[in-house]
Amino acid sequence: MSLSSMNAHKLVHLDLKGAAPRIEYLQVLFPFLKKFGATGLLVEYEDMFPYSGPLEELAQRYAYSKDNIGEFLQLAKDNCLTVIPLIQTFGHFEFVLKHEKFRSLCELEGYPSALCPSNPDSLTAISMIIDQVVDAHPAIQHLHIGGDEVYHLGVCDRCKKKMVMENLTVQQLFFSHVRAVCLYIKDKYPHLTIIMWDDMLRFLELPILAESGLGNLVEIMIWHYLPSFLLPPDIWDRFSKVFPNIWVASAFKGATGACMYATNIMYHIDNHLTWLSVLERVKSKFENIRGIAVTGWQRYDHYAVLCELLPQALPSLVTCLSVIYRGTFTADIHSHVTQQLKFQGLLPLNPFDGKDIPICDFPGSDIYTDTIELLRLESAYEDFLHSEGRLSWMNEYHMRRNFTNPMHLEALLAQAVRLLSGLKQLHKKFQTSLKAIYFPDTVDEWCSVYLNPKIEKMTDIVELARNQDRNSGLQT
Structure with a gap:
């Protein structure tokens, strides 16, 4: 099955919380992505966004300027690439919580991974971040609110007290925060479709999912980066009864080791082939499969070292996009990608094999x-x-x-x-x-x-x- 035949989005994930490229590189990258079938960008700015006012300190030294964001969006528009910002609103909040000004929002004191959902200042901070990002992206139709890997939840005194007073489980505490974020967005930006990661939901029983209230608020993005799937076998039945429209997420880099710096392309080809097989089997359960986000993680979290750099992984990305577009991987596709990247000799699918240094010519x-x-x-x-x-x-x-x-x-x-x-x-x-x-x-x-x-x-x-x-x- 080809996702192109389903008229689904093919998003390329740009993880900018490490090794953010200069705008000049994006000028040659975006036409390249369009050429290989990408239809959009899932952009995780983190500290590369030009926050201002009360959020000014969140922007790192080399953050993009407002003019850079304008150039970014124009480049995307020129290449027919939809832009979907990804804003973390729960876990992976280190880039905010590491600052003294925001440390009181930590769920677990001294651990800046997750914010406290019971602290009213948490939603205030998130709202300011959302407002600034949405204001800088006036044409967007979708907003991704993260929501994955919330490792610290319901452990602080404030959360424990709230759970007792309101008779909440840890899962319900999670739902309560996500609903609050979504309702803020729906009220202020009713035109936006909200997306969130699925992993905090994927093991929940159907009655709990149905009672969460999230089915009418978000579209979930189910991520899985392994060649062999380890998702719960009944996940599609449960999710289809609550979320009529879904997204999925694969990976082209940054998913095989936190300090891995070279990309095993065949590993990611296999991940995409498995995704295509699974989607063919389950597509009838959902009203729409909106699209796939081909993720390329640059750090495993804010404090991890840089892993595979984007230009190094470009052969993997365009190969994976070709697999998505064609619905398979063949010798002809391998040869076509080789020619497009101007390799002298066949594109190596596993960099750990062989001894020769390839000769090639593509951006980066x-x-x-x-x-x-x-x-x-x-x-x-x-x-x-x-x-x-x-x-x-x-x-x-x-x-x-x-x-x-x-x-x-x-x-x-x-x-x-x-x-x-x-x-x-x-x-x-x-x-x-x-x-x-x-x-x-x-x-x-x-x-x-x-x-x-x-x-x-x-x-x-x-x-x-x-x-x-x-x-x-x-x-x-």
Whole structure:
């Protein structure tokens, strides 16, 4: 089954809570997305939105300006891409709760993941965020309110007291907050269709779901990123009786490990093929399957390190969009994507296989090839560090005591120097490729997390070994 045959939206998720691209990159990215069948963008601004007034401190140093948002929206319009902002309104609220001004809204003191639904100031803060985002997006028809992974709920004294006084379960406390957010939006912006994630609802029994009152307020977006589905088998029957219109969400990156930096495309192809099979089976249960959001997470939460960068994962994204559009994955589709991305040789579907660095040309392809080179260098680096020779004859303990055998050390040092030189050269290449697309904070974080520790480690080893050489009279 092809989602295109159902006239459903194909949304590309832009997770901007890490490695937000410069507007100049979006100028070449958006036409690319349109070319491969995308019809919209699910945009999670988080701290990249230009909040003002009482919310001013929520905007990070390199946040988009109001003019940038205008450019963003015009680019989307020019490429026939619907924009749906995603605003977290319950869990994943770290970018707000980390600030001293808003810490009193935490459900669990000292843990900024979720806000307290019983604190009246919580809805006030959310309302201000919603107002500013909606005001900056006058043409939108949909608003996503998040609502996923609320890990702390009903644990603070205020919530416990409310649950006792109003005879509420934890689930009903969740419903109460979501309803309050939705009713605020419905009252002030009646033209907006509200979307929320499904995971806080997916295991609830039908009577509880029906009594939640959410069926008339939201359309749920059911997310699942694994190739083999682990959703409750009766989820479609339960949801169809409460939510006549649904969305689904797959992933093209950012779903295989919080510090994974290279994308296994085949993993995500399998996820999409499974989704297409499931939707074909369950589509008759719903009035409408509105569309699919192809998510690309940039951090697992506000405090996690950056994972797979968007340009690096672009081959995965366009392959997944092609699978959605065609309803299958074939050798012809693989060949077509290869040609469109100008790969010399077939697009590798698993970057962990093979040793060659691919040659290709697409928006941000330098970051893609640099990442594959990093993958290869990291493998060589780990092999060297844990090799028997290095651990036996180039051990730091012995080198600090000038207790080494030149016969073995000389060859190991040459190997270490080559690795260090390769890492330093790759660092320079990343500096260039990243600066062309990203702001300085992203460049610094990426290099500091994924390159600098390896360079520092190899530098220490080389310097120790060279000191041995000088003391032993060897020439290096």
